[in-house]
Each structure stands twice: as structure tokens, then as C-alpha cells.
Amino acid sequence: YPSRAARAAAWQAFGKDPAWQKAQKASEVGGKPVAKVVSVFMQTTDYSPALKIEKVGNRVFEMRTYTATPNNLDDLNARFRDHTVKLFEKHGMTNLVYWNYMADQKGADKMLVYLLAHKSQDAAKASFAAFREDPAWVKARTASEEKAGGSLTERQGGVVSEFMTATDYS
Numbered sequence: 001y002p003s004r005a006a007r008a009a010a011w012q013a014f015g016k017d018p019a020w021q022k023a024q025k026a027s028e029v030g031g032k033p034v035a036k037v038v039s040v041f042m043q044t045t046d047y048s049p050a051l052k053i054e055k056v057g058n059r060v061f062e063m064r065t066y067t068a069t070p071n072n073l074d075d076l077n078a079r080f081r082d083h084t085v086k087l088f089e090k091h092g093m094t095n096l097v098y099w100n101y102m103a104d105q106k107g108a109d110k111m112l113v114y115l116l117a118h119k120s121q122d123a124a125k126a127s128f129a130a131f132r133e134d135p136a137w138v139k140a141r142t143a144s145e146e147k148a149g150g151s152l153t154e155r156q157g158g159v160v161s162e163f164m165t166a167t168d169y170s
Contacts, residue, residue: 042099047081083140
């Protein structure tokens with residue numbers, strides 16, 4: 001959305017649309033199909049490529065969510081900006097978009113969310129295995145952690161990976 005006001009107006013109009021109201025009513029005949037909706041406002045990072053998702057074969061998408069340790073989101077973003085995104089490309093991963101939560105969102109001081117594309121889940125596993133062993137990555141990770149006085153991400157749940165495939169209507 002161009003702005004939050006535009007988003008609010010669009011959703012308000014969508015909710016009032018008779019075609020949507022009919023479709024919603026029909027979809028809820030056997031019960032509500034959606035248990036919970038979570039909405040978070042994010043903005044792209046300064047190192048994110050412009051979001052351009054194209055249908056390319058049967059590739060898979062990986063959404064990775066990082067929770068930075070206290071006061072280390074800037075350091076985490078610096079490591080991605082200066083090293084990680086280039087190394088992902090080197091190891092066959094496609095960088096799609098990188099976001100941080102907007103300032104007024106809960107967790108804005110610690111959340112990095114990004115999307116990668118891979119040929120398959122097996123290709124993703126192989127790419128990450130090679131990435132983790134890359135001397136340039138080991139050097140960058142070590143230097144950033146020494147500067148920060150420890151890990152840049154929380155030890156428990158600090159890195160979450162979820163694989164997805166595009167829907168047929170995407």
C-alpha cells in the first residue's frame with residue numbers, strides 16, 4: 001500500500017463490496033475457514049532488492065524471520081547488507097525482499113524478515129550447507145559477533161524458517 005490510510009480505505013471498501021460479502025458468506029457455510037489473521041506493518045531495508053516475484057518453474061520460497069538480541073538489529077542488518085545477501089547469491093539462493101518491522105510495531109527493535117527463492121527444498125538445504133562452510137561467511141559472522149559481544153540473534157527461536165509454494169492464483 002502507498003500508505004496506511006490507503007490500506008485502511010482499501011480494506012474498508014473491500015469489506016463493503018457486495019461480491020466479497022457474498023463470497024465470504026458462501027465460504028463460511030461450514031464454519032469460518034480462517035482461525036486467525038495476523039497483520040504486521042513492515043518496510044523494506046535499505047539493502048533489499050526491489051520486490052519482483054516472477055513465476056519461475058516450481059521453485060519454493062523460504063520466509064526467514066530473525067529475532068535480534070537486544071540492541072543488535074542494526075548490526076544484524078549491517079551483516080546482511082555487507083556480506084550475507086552477496087553470499088546467498090554466491091550459493092544459488094535468490095534474494096527477493098528484506099523487511100524490518102515499522103517503528104510502531106511490537107518487535108520493531110529486533111525483527112528482520114526476508115524471502116528467498118530456491119529451486120527446491122533440497123537445493124535450499126544444499127545452498128545453506130555450503131553457505132555455512134564458506135570462509136567469507138565464517139569470517140563475517142565471527143567479526144560481527146565479536147563486535148556485538150555475542151550472537152546477533154536470540155538462541156531460542158531467533159531464526160525461524162518456513163518453506164512455501166506459490167498458490168495457483170498468485
